[in-house]
Amino acid sequence: MTTTDDASRTGHDGHDDHVEERIPFGRNPRHFGIDPGDPWPDDVPMDQDDSRWRYQDNPRGAKWAERRVAACWTVTALASIAVCVVYQTGANNQLAGLCWGLAFGGLGVGMILWARDLLPGHDVIASRGNHAISHEGDRIAVAESFGRGTDAMARRPFLVTMLGGIGGILGLGALYGPISSLGPRPHTDLYHTKWGPGVRAVTEQGDPIKPTDIPVDGIMTVFPEGNIDDALSPTLLINVGTSDFDVQPQRVGWNLPTPGGNVVAFSKICTHAGCPASLYNVEKKQLICPCHQSTFDVLLDCKPVFGPAPRSLAQLALAVDQDGYIVSQSDYTREGGGPVGPGFWNRG
Amino acid sequence: MTTHKERQSQDKRYQITKGALDEVDERFSSSKWLVSALDKIFPDHWSFMVGEIAMDSLIILIVTGIYLALYYVPSSTEVVYAPTSGVVYHPLVGHSMSEAYQSVINLSFNVRFGLIMRQAHHWAALIFLAAVFFHMARIFFTGAFRKPREINWIIGLLLWQIVALEGFTGYSLPDDLLSGDGLRVIYSIIQTIPFIGTWLSYALWGGRFPGTDLVPRLFVVHEFLFPLVIVGLLTAHLMILWHQKHTDFPGPGKTETNIRGSRVWPQYAMKAGGLMMLVASVTFFMAGFIQINPVWLYGPFNTYNVSAGTQPDWYLGWQDGALRLWPHWEFRSFGHEIPNQFFPGLILPGILLTLMFAWPAIDRIIYKDHDRHNLLDRPRDKPFRTGVGAAAVVFFIDLTMACGTDLLANNLHIAFERLIEILQWGAFVGPIVAFFLAYRTCLALQRTGTHPIQRPIGGIIYRTAEGGYHTVGDVHAAHGDHAGDNGHAGVAHAGIDKASAAEHAPDPVAGD
Numbered sequence: 001m002t003t004t005d006d007a008s009r010t011g012h013d014g015h016d017d018h019v020e021e022r023i024p025f026g027r028n029p030r031h032f033g034i035d036p037g038d039p040w041p042d043d044v045p046m047d048q049d050d051s052r053w054r055y056q057d058n059p060r061g062a063k064w065a066e067r068r069v070a071a072c073w074t075v076t077a078l079a080s081i082a083v084c085v086v087y088q089t090g091a092n093n094q095l096a097g098l099c100w101g102l103a104f105g106g107l108g109v110g111m112i113l114w115a116r117d118l119l120p121g122h123d124v125i126a127s128r129g130n131h132a133i134s135h136e137g138d139r140i141a142v143a144e145s146f147g148r149g150t151d152a153m154a155r156r157p158f159l160v161t162m163l164g165g166i167g168g169i170l171g172l173g174a175l176y177g178p179i180s181s182l183g184p185r186p187h188t189d190l191y192h193t194k195w196g197p198g199v200r201a202v203t204e205q206g207d208p209i210k211p212t213d214i215p216v217d218g219i220m221t222v223f224p225e226g227n228i229d230d231a232l233s234p235t236l237l238i239n240v241g242t243s244d245f246d247v248q249p250q251r252v253g254w255n256l257p258t259p260g261g262n263v264v265a266f267s268k269i270c271t272h273a274g275c276p277a278s279l280y281n282v283e284k285k286q287l288i289c290p291c292h293q294s295t296f297d298v299l300l301d302c303k304p305v306f307g308p309a310p311r312s313l314a315q316l317a318l319a320v321d322q323d324g325y326i327v328s329q330s331d332y333t334r335e336g337g338g339p340v341g342p343g344f345w346n347r348g
Numbered sequence: 349m350t351t352h353k354e355r356q357s358q359d360k361r362y363q364i365t366k367g368a369l370d371e372v373d374e375r376f377s378s379s380k381w382l383v384s385a386l387d388k389i390f391p392d393h394w395s396f397m398v399g400e401i402a403m404d405s406l407i408i409l410i411v412t413g414i415y416l417a418l419y420y421v422p423s424s425t426e427v428v429y430a431p432t433s434g435v436v437y438h439p440l441v442g443h444s445m446s447e448a449y450q451s452v453i454n455l456s457f458n459v460r461f462g463l464i465m466r467q468a469h470h471w472a473a474l475i476f477l478a479a480v481f482f483h484m485a486r487i488f489f490t491g492a493f494r495k496p497r498e499i500n501w502i503i504g505l506l507l508w509q510i511v512a513l514e515g516f517t518g519y520s521l522p523d524d525l526l527s528g529d530g531l532r533v534i535y536s537i538i539q540t541i542p543f544i545g546t547w548l549s550y551a552l553w554g555g556r557f558p559g560t561d562l563v564p565r566l567f568v569v570h571e572f573l574f575p576l577v578i579v580g581l582l583t584a585h586l587m588i589l590w591h592q593k594h595t596d597f598p599g600p601g602k603t604e605t606n607i608r609g610s611r612v613w614p615q616y617a618m619k620a621g622g623l624m625m626l627v628a629s630v631t632f633f634m635a636g637f638i639q640i641n642p643v644w645l646y647g648p649f650n651t652y653n654v655s656a657g658t659q660p661d662w663y664l665g666w667q668d669g670a671l672r673l674w675p676h677w678e679f680r681s682f683g684h685e686i687p688n689q690f691f692p693g694l695i696l697p698g699i700l701l702t703l704m705f706a707w708p709a710i711d712r713i714i715y716k717d718h719d720r721h722n723l724l725d726r727p728r729d730k731p732f733r734t735g736v737g738a739a740a741v742v743f744f745i746d747l748t749m750a751c752g753t754d755l756l757a758n759n760l761h762i763a764f765e766r767l768i769e770i771l772q773w774g775a776f777v778g779p780i781v782a783f784f785l786a787y788r789t790c791l792a793l794q795r796t797g798t799h800p801i802q803r804p805i806g807g808i809i810y811r812t813a814e815g816g817y818h819t820v821g822d823v824h825a826a827h828g829d830h831a832g833d834n835g836h837a838g839v840a841h842a843g844i845d846k847a848s849a850a851e852h853a854p855d856p857v858a859g860d
Binding site: 012022031032033034041043044045050076077089091093094095096097098099100101102103104105107108109110111113114115116119120121122123124125126127128129133179180182183184185186190196204221223226229230231233234268272273275276278279289290291293294295305306307308309310341343344346 | 376383387389392417437460461462463464467469472480529532533535537539540541542543544545547549550551552553554555556557558561582593601602603604605606607608609610611613614615618619621622624626628629630632633636638650651652653654655656657658668672673674676679680683684685686687688689692706722731753754764765795804852
C-alpha cells in the first residue's frame with residue numbers, strides 16, 4: 001500500500017474517479033521513526049524512496065521473477081497433493097519427508113524470492129526514535145510517584161520488616177506440605193539393597209543359579225529373588241577361574257569355589273553415576289562402565305583403575321543353600337564396600 | 349508508470365483497509381503503534397537470522413509436540429508387548445515394558461505419519477538448540493549484550509537452560525534404555541547436593557530410582573511447565589528486542605541513532621515467513637530421511653542393562669563429557685561426603701553459568717564502558733573478549749568430544765584411556781591456545797583491516813577520460829548514499845569502506 005500525507009487524505013471519499021497524486025513515501029517522517037514536528041535527524045537521509053523494488057525498471061526481469069515464484073509454489077501444491085497420496089498408499093516415511101520438505105521448501109523459497117525481487121522496502125535508513133531514554137522530567141515524575149508510596153509505607157517500619165518475614169513464613173507454610181508429599185524421606189534407604197541372609201540369587205527370568213552354572217570367565221547378572229526391578233540390587237557373578245584373586249582378610253569365605261575356579265559377586269551399579277557396569281574385558285579381568293568408562297579390576301576387589309569412579313564396586317558375600325543354589329550371606333556391608341552405587345551427601 | 353486502472357484499484361483497496369483499521373483504532377487507538385510496527389526496520393545480516401531459526405524451530409516443536417501428546421501414555425505401568433493388530437515389531441514381542449514405551453513404539457509403527465512427526469519433533473529440538481548456541485555466540489562475540497541489552501542476555505541464558513532441560517525431559521519420556529540411563533546419571537548428580545541431595549532426589553522421583561512416579565511427572569514438566577516458561581521468557585525476549593530495536597554492525601550510513609535494513613511490511617514479514625517455511629522444510633527432510641532416536645532398537649528401560657555408545661543429545665554432551673574427564677576424586681569427612689560427580693555435574697556448570705550471567709558486568713569493568721550501544725563490535729575490535737569466547741568454544745568442543753570417547757576410540761583405533769587423557773589435557777591447554785590465537789588474530793586483523801573470509805582490500809582507482817583519478821571509496825563519503833554493503837565496513841575503517849564500495853559500485857542497487 002502506498003501512502004500519502006495525512007493532510008491530503010482529508011475529505012477524500014474514494015468513490016470518485018479522481019486519482020490523486022501520491023506523495024512519495026520518503027516525505028512522511030513517521031515512516032522513518034521521526035515524530036512529525038521534530039527536526040529531521042542528520043543520519044536519516046531525506047531522499048530515500050523505499051517504494052522501489054529490484055525489478056522495477058526491468059519488466060522482463062519482473063515477469064521472470066513472478067514466474068520463478070509461481071514455479072516454487074507449484075512445487076508446494078504438487079507436493080501437498082503427493083503427501084496425501086503417500087499417506088493413502090502406506091505412509092512411507094522417506095516419501096512423506098520428501099513431500100513435506102518440498103512443500104514447505106517451495107513455499108519458503110517462493111516467499112523469499114517474492115520479497116527479494118518484487119516487494120519494496122529494502123535497505124531503508126530510519127531513526128531509532130528518541131524513546132530510548134525518557135526526558136528527565138518523566139524520570140523525576142516516576143521517582144516521585146514511587147516515592148509517594150514508599151514514603152507512606154516507611155512510616156511503619158515495623159510493618160515493612162514484618163511483611164518480609166511473613167513472606168518467608170507463608171512460603172514455608174504454603175510449600176512445606178506439598179513438597180514433602182512429593183516423595184518419602186530417604187532415611188537409610190540408600191544403604192540397603194534387597195539382598196539379605198539367605199536371599200537366593202536369580203536370573204532375569206527368575207531362575208535360581210548353582211555355582212557351576214557360571215563357566216570360567218563367565219559373567220552373569222543376578223537379582224535378589226522377587227526384586228528384579230530394584231535399582232541398587234543388580235549384582236554380577238563372575239567366575240575368575242584360577243586367577244590370583246585378592247581376598248581381603250575380612251572377606252574370607254565370601255566366594256564360592258567351583259571346579260573351574262572361584263565365583264565372586266560384585267555390585268553391578270557403578271560407584272560413579274550409577275549406570276550398570278556391564279562390559280567385561282575377560283583378558284584383563286576388568287569391568288568397564290559404558291556410561292563414563294570407569295574401569296574396575298576384578299582381581300583387585302573391583303578397585304577402580306581408570307576413569308572417574310572414586311570407589312571399588314561393593315562385594316557381596318555368597319553362600320550356597322541346602323538345595324545347592326547361590327544365596328547371599330547378608331546385604332552389602334561396610335566391609336564389602338557398601339553401600340552400593342554412586343556417592344551421596346550423607347554417605348560418609 | 350502506474351496506469352489509471354491500477355490507481356483506481358489501489359484506491360479501492362486503500363478504502364477497505366482504511367475502513368478496517370479505523371474499526372480497530374476506534375477500539376484500541378492502535379494507529380500510532382501500528383504505523384511504527386509496519387514501518388519498523390530490521391537490519392539485514394545473515395547472522396541475525398539464527399535467532400529466528402530458533403523461534404521457527406520452537407513453533408515446529410509446539411505443533412508436532414501437541415500431535416505426539418495425543419498418542420503418548422505417561423505411565424510406568426508394566427505391560428507385555430503383544431499387539432494383536434496393526435504393524436508388530438517382532439523383536440519386542442513378549443517383552444515387558446512400560447506403557448509409556450509401548451505407546452512410543454505404537455506411535456512409531458502403527459500411527460501413519462506418527463514416526464515422521466516424532467522424528468521431526470526430535471530433529472527440530474536438535475536444530476533449536478544448535479540455533480540457540482549459535483545465536484548466543486553471535487551475541488557474545490559482537491558485544492550485543494552490552495548496555496542497554498544486558499537483561500535480554502540474561503533472559504536468553506535462562507531460555508537456553510530451560511530449553512536444554514526441556515530437551516532432556518523430552519528425550520527421557522519414551523522410557524527406553526538409553527534415556528533411562530541418562531535419568532540414572534541425573535539422579536546420581538542430584539543426590540550429591542550437600543544437605544538436601546538425597547531428599548531432593550527422593551522428592552523428584554517419588555522415592556528410590558526409578559520408581560513409577562517419574563514418567564507422569566516428566567510428562568507434566570515437558571508438556572506444561574517448561575513450555576509455559578519458554579513461551580513466557582521468549583515473549584519477554586522478543587518484546588524487549590522489539591522495544592529496544594535490533595543492533596547492527598557498523599557500516600556506511602549507520603550510526604548509533606539510526607537503523608538500516610528492511611521494512612517489516614511487506615519485505616521483512618515475507619522473508620521471515622519464507623525462512624520459517626525453509627526451517628520446516630529442512631526439519632521434515634531430516635525427519636523423513638535421517639533416523640533419530642530409534643527407541644525400539646534400544647529396548648525398554650531396566651535397571652541392570654546399558655549398552656556401549658551411550659550418549660545424550662548433543663547439547664548435553666559437554667556435561668556428560670565433563671563427567672567422563674573429571675578425575676576420580678571425592679571428599680569425605682565428618683560422616684559426610686562430597687561425591688565425585690558433584691564437581692563436574694554441578695560445580696563446573698555452576699561456575700560457567702555464573703560467569704556467563706555476569707559477563708555483561710565483567711565486560712563493563714574490563715572495557716570501562718558504561719555507554720549505551722546500538723552498533724555492534726566486530727570481534728576483532730575487542731581481542732580480549734573474542735579470546736575468552738574462543739577459549740569457551742574450544743572448551744565446549746573438548747568436553748563434547750569427551751562425551752563420545754567410546755565412539756571416537758572405536759573409530760580412531762585409539763585406546764579410550766589415551767583419548768580421555770588427551771581430552772583432559774585438551775580441556776586446559778585448548779582454551780589457552782585458543783585464547784592466544786584469537787587474541788593475536790584480532791590484533792593482526794586490526795592492523796591489516798582485512799576480513800578473514802573476504803578478499804583483501806585494494807581500492808579500485810578509476811582513471812577518467814579526461815585523465816583525472818578517483819577512487820570508488822569516495823562514494824560512501826557522500827552522505828545519504830546507501831549502496832549495498834557487506835555489513836563489515838566500519839566507519840572507523842576507511843579501507844574497508846573502499847573495498848565494499850568497489851564490490852558494489854557497478855551494480856544498480858535498489859533504494860539508490
